[in-house]
Amino acid sequence: MSENDKLDLSSPDLVNENFEKLAELFPNCVTESAEGKAIDFDLLKQELSHAVVEGNKERYRLEWPGKKEAIVTANLPTNKTLRPIRGDSVDFDNTENIYIEGDNLEVLKLLQESYLGKVKMIYIDPPYNTGKDFVYKDNFAKDSQEELVDSGQKDEYNQRLVSNPETSGRYHSDWLSMMYPRLKLARNLLTQDGLIFISIDDNEQHNLRRLCDDVFGENNKLGIITNINNPKGRSDDKFIATAHEYIIVYGKASDYTTVYGFEPDTKITKRYNKEDINGKKFREIDLRKTGDADKRSDRPDMFYYFYALEENPNDLIVSKEKANQPNRIEIIPLKDDNSDGRWRWGFQTAKENLDSLYAKFMPTRKIWGVFEKDYLDGRPPVKATSSWTHKDVNSERGSEQMIELGFDKETFSRPKPLGTLRRVMEIGIMPKEKSIVLDFFSGSAGICQAMFELVASGKRDLSFIAVQLPENTPKDSIAREEGFDNITDIARERIKRSAKKIKEETGADIDYGFRVYRLDDSNMEDVYYKPQEYAQDKLDLFADNVKSGRTSDDLLAQVMLDWGLPLSLKIEQVKVEGKKVFKVAENSLFACFDDGIDEAFAKAIAEEQPLRIVFKDSGFKDDTAKTNVKQLLKQLSPETEMKVI
Template sequence: MEKLTSATDPAARDVDRLADLFPAAVTEVTDAAGNLTRAIDFDLLRERLDGYVTDGAPERYRLDWPGRRVAQRAAREPATGTLRPSRAESVDFDTAGNLLIEGDNLDVLKLLQESFLGRIKVIYIDPPYNTGNDFIYDDDFTQTRAGYLAGSGQADGVANPESGGRFHSRWLSMMYPRLALARDLLTDDGVVFVSIDDHEVDNLRKICAEIFGEQNFVAQIIWQKVYAPKNSARWFSEDHDYIVVFARNRERWQPRPLARTEAMEARYRNPDGDPRGPWKAENMSARNRYDAGVYPITTPSGRVIDGPPRGSYWRISRQRFDELNDDDRIWWGAGGDNAPAVKRFLSEVSAGRTPQTLWTYDEVGHTQDAKRTLLRYVPFENTANVLNSVKPVELVQRILQLAGRPGDGDIVLDFFAGSATTAHAVLAQNQADGGNRRFISVQIPEPLPVAESGLSSIFEIGLTRVRNVISAGVPGGFRVLRLDSSNFMDLRVDPDELRQDALVDQVDRVRADRDAEDLLFETLLTVGLDPGLPITRLSSSFVVGAGELIACFDDRVDPAVVRAIAERRPVRAVFRDSAFADDAARVNAEQIFAALSPATDVRAV
């Protein structure tokens, strides 16, 4: 009975990809522990890519900064923690597919790789804007001022030690590994939207082009975030932010059309009582050269129009014009003497409108709207704790409307969740269009500026908000998960340090303060199952989904329990390793599954 390992290793997944593309480059080496492990023979890979490999070229096109290599390496380092559930803080814990996760998003993104690889349809993030100050995501690879000066060649004091450069480097080093991990989570037709301001929009475009591919850039949207100019501005009133959009594969994704507005519908009328319904007149002339679009026309009143207006052409040929006129699709004005116009019927035009790159506050809200909404659902004691950078729910709803169809079960990820605007927007949009989207919301436990009795962190602002949105009548539920150390102790001991009296303590490697649900969720992440799947109880066992996993973490498991699980023929079955009295009991359990459910993958933790 094999044991589960809990570490998620992005680098190992990259090796899998290379092995699939270049099997000849796969070899085996001995690792630090003396075990044989798969590796890539880079010399063979270089031979296969002869002429397309650059190594240390002094001049090449790319964005570079002090700390770049360390940031890239951070995305490849394995995750060793876990996500622990909090049933008491959740709403409809057993059935809710939405996830509110507290923890540093770099670690959380690594832990989500196995379960959500290629499954996230929409990512929206509102990362910290680089204002020239240190920010809460203080990763080990971000740089001190001295480190920046040394890495940028300014340590000797000759060059101008621009402090802004250091903050750009810190911001880039923080963002790069998170975006790299996020890309792997997207579906082939997935898309990411990133809010940003003027300070880092250029750098954001560059690192996104590197990670997602420049060919997958979609748009840079301008959002009008305020409804009145700031007269206190020293130079210009900053009235807008940007939303940068990249697709995983631009050929596979395109925005859905937006619903027509009432103003657009009102342009269609029916002054002549046409039985085909409302229509609007479209100019028949255009400036584009069209040689078949030069001919005289006689109006119903008898007036002859020699041709299109000077410098333009009729949009359609004479033959097509006659066909439309015979079908009463040409409008000559109420008196029959106007220049011709083509009748465009409302019933025949597209049901939607093409989205534009300018989003005004009257359509998607502004910052004051966002604050009012937040205050409606979170009872702050101190004004200082009301977030200034919160986004309107309507803004994120617009993204959801464009990014996918309501009933496709899209998973929406926000790993800079803040006050959980994205989670709120998913619930609100599902209520508006009958959708079944799910959200995954990740927020670091950043303390509030001022202590409050009911709130201790930014995460708890979002938790309170979503809970109160649901209490106010918006359908939904969620599971609260928190980043923590693994439930399993590392029992590896150097042979020289191994003592006979310590062996008893190593029979069970589960930490003393962890329960069965803790073990269940680490198991889900380890085997790559969705931690949002429904969970039901079968006696002392957990049944996940429709039998994707049955887990029993009792201290002792007798053959009757093993048999009952095997008879349900789950895809996977997991037991606590210490629950079997001896090797004979383990073998007996394996034989029961071999007889009743041979296809089940049986593991121990």
């Protein structure tokens, strides 16, 4: 028996029926409130009146239930930290690439000091809010266990992914509340000339544009790219088969932003089919203006005379007025009907660029013309258009590229094709410009593979920061059969496999490594942050502020974040007076978390003249040693700033 065959055994819900009738008559009056879908009665009154109805003051801005809470969420501090996982990393001490496992909202908060204004480009492929995917539920006001129960997640990572079906009363609002704080924090990380690219489909494209206007400013919208990723169209669409998605592009400050372009492909390079005496390839372009406004009367100042030697067409003289040159051929811009036309260049430009011009007899017209040598070398990049029909952005390529790395087609659903990821980096970052690329919805880490390819080709000088929640793979999935318990397992393996493949194919000597960090609670005991909440007789339990089980690597990462140092800085480990010392970026930071720090150690360290040095508060030999170490550093290395944790 189907559900439709069962008796309802309840009276009709008249309120709901009335709501649906009003929604059918006045769909523009349906809105979302804190309680779910609702009717905007002020707007409904206006629909039923011929005069302006007084109500709430109108304003142009994006509002939704939960916006104020989203603003608060972005501004709330966090006591969490990032713990390095050397065992999952590749070339940890030397690589500049960062892979972070954890909730991207809290990760973005932790990166605020170290990467403020340092990220050149951000690309994200967030949940599209199709009704079948998930959004993050950010509610830090609740007890953590209550949050786990509410979200239906009870794993060690305290995941906050919840389903957001179309039937939800706050379908759009929940998605906006999830995106707003992340975009707000991400904007802070961009350089002044930085850009953000966001993939999205029709479900939230309109809201995302307004949200980005709110966060980045409407005047910083650089464009919207229609990405034709499925030329055949989706067969399961009810009315029109969707063949595209969008890439929304904003800059942090459009006055400073430069959007680069693509290197010319074979369709363009094959036009450069001529060579000069030095073997340099060029194409010839008629200097005569064609098309609209091509008459002499349209721009009289762009009508002038060339004089060429028939035996040497490269020898040209240019003159504003008709000149007496009996040994030369006079050339003027004649239209097809032999009336006077005009040139594309002004006289001064032609005079300054005579070396790139030459004369040529045109047999079909039986007249001489002047042509520009447009050289392939030094040619400006091809400006990206607002419609991408390139074959390498086809979504099918994403799965094929995973298969090429030895994964099953079903290991990861709908990975972005590398062509799309390469192209956003090509137009977002200038060649040879050392830059950081951030993706905080990094999925299978396609951005990392695409970046390796670009760097190996010599076209860009990049490092990445990729962030991904370690969302569990389904229990009976192909991914689980392959040994991948969560998405980050897949991603880390993809980075390793793609690095190996690219190195074998290109032989390029680049940075193929990556440092893995995992979001976790602070390394410090709670009393470190809130000592006033503990009675004096309890404080002896916390003689060491550091939590049990935390390593020197853990402490170093937290110190670097707190001191605003990038996690990508080179780290060396050395022994000084028998104690392990971390040297970050040569002498930028020294850190020693061993016990027994004394005056002899201070004297040895002072010889290195570090800019900063940090110890455990409980790491000194005794209170006298702590005082003496501080004084010795002041005397022997006055530029050194000392801190304790």
